Amino acid sequence: MPELIPDSDLLQPPDFIQLLDEDGGRVPNPEFDRWVRDIGATELGALYDDLVVVRRLDVEATALQRQGELGLWPPLLGQEAAQIGSARALRPDDFVFSSYRENAVAYCRGVGLTDLVKMWRGSAQSGWDPASVGMAVPAIIIGAQTLHATGWALGAQFDGVDAVAVTYFGDGATSEGDVNEAMVFAASFQVPVVFFCQNNQWAISEPVGLQARVHIANRAPGFGIPALRVDGNDVLAVMAATRVALDRARSGNGPTFIEAVTYRMGPHTTADDPTRYRDPADLAAWAKRDPILRLRRLLEAEGLFTPEFEAAVAAHADAAAAELRAGCIALPDPHPLSVFDHVYTTPQATLDGQRDGYAEYLASFDSAGSTSSSTSSKGASV
Template structure:
């Protein structure tokens, strides 16, 4: 069965070349992923999807390359900061740069993003300053930014909960009569959660303009995806009445095309879509994890050969536009971003103990006030009171 099902008569009647035709290269058992950029950098045409990325000039491809290199540098710095005791935790995104950058750069500013805890690249692409990402991972604040300023909610730590948030927001967009869309990012492990399946039920029932973006990085901490999914994850969505596409998550061009396909459906009133971006988590689940205990080194080597940045660089070299000047400028940008990240992290002041009770509710309750006073009395037992 195809991973895409026709969800409206208009789509069924659309000609193959029309904007509303369903893509022809879809995942079926035994077939390859939707890939537009091969690991060796060769650009493969795709008649059903090419029009979604017709604006990707060499200059825009260079910009995507800068994004991917910069967020990899951010990720490297995040791991280093945690190892040095400056961060409490860091969930690496190494290997998933194309999936995150390609999809995030397909969004409009009025779309709303709901992520898990690994989407640092999406936050970067949404324009969230690096210093506002740090407080949560250093443990000095529960969140770092105003969601409505950047069109992106704070990371959801509860696995899969953000899919419900995205669906609810999308339903609101439909009721308001706007053509904005919501997108929910989650991993393969989250597809086993009830929240994700409940979100798909609501999204399909109410034709919510939401994109379910699953980054299948093959590992739910130490559990391989093959243990819980005997078929491609994209095959699940049609059972809910949601069209789906399975793409090469290390191919930034294919990811952008797939995301734009899904966003067009959402904006046209055709409801939700599901994208399975097949990629690989090259690092640990978080910095508290040791993947050497369960990952086959040969498997990691196989995926290293499919590195998303190397792939795009080979393509840019074939186009003759990846010169030393660009490489030097990108390195300078990436290093400066990492330096700003480190400076912002180590300069964060420790919060006052009683601020734990701020912003728990819109208005303080008697129950919360009583807890605060009891904790204040406890702190007063130590020399220096709250400062102790």
């Protein structure tokens, strides 16, 4: 077994950006404090509301999967600050290319709550219209979205606009060829893209120290891309780092790599059992770094965490969870033949033949011998 990087070295190197410590106290940092000077009492309250709501949605979706209402769900428990802090730094005309775990980012981009679960319920091939929210549907192929983001950013550069592409991926994805190829291309053409790595310490059951002999952020300069390493459980630090990267991109200074050091508190997906490979003591240590608890302590210290505020946030979270559950259960089952829709933009003979063959197969289960219901969905929307 190769020697792993010690946890103490992995978590807090000298250049680790942190504006809130684990007890919610402000950590002075003149270089990055100025990027969040506009975040006052109202904005802090809104960030806390975001964190609580998306965690409640995540817990509800996990429960829906356990109850057989979803086929699968990728929990984001523990990673809320990394996603909220970065997503709330974006402009509407920026564009997000994510993996399958960025449901908090989708929430911030305005994706409907029911749309978050359509794909995982098997009711649609994708959850939402990317153009309407500035966010592509989740990429299941590990790292592929980084190529899409780089291409989009090149298009923005050609168009002469200052919109930025942001692509999210995990620590494991940095070992994929697609991510490395995307960084080579982005650096070569200095395109406006932010590579946002959520280092949640695990690529399914493989610890980050096994695949990374140096901090993941240290890889980016090898491609000619400056990197920031930030406390991913500190929503303010994440927002500051993301704003720095966005400003660089908008100013024509090319890509930036951000490594947000966080922790996946739950399983990789609801099909995973992390107790088989994860030390409970490690989980307990990270629980003390909880991003929601950290921001709550700051609000308490500043006299902003009132009973009325707490009740309002809890009510919002419960209402969102109820909407998610009701919307999920009410989703209609797609017609079986709709799987052939939207594969190609124009008619295609081979696909039409497959559709006809599948229609005949479905008709064989119809005791009445009618094929009208099986063939009427040609062109139906999913």
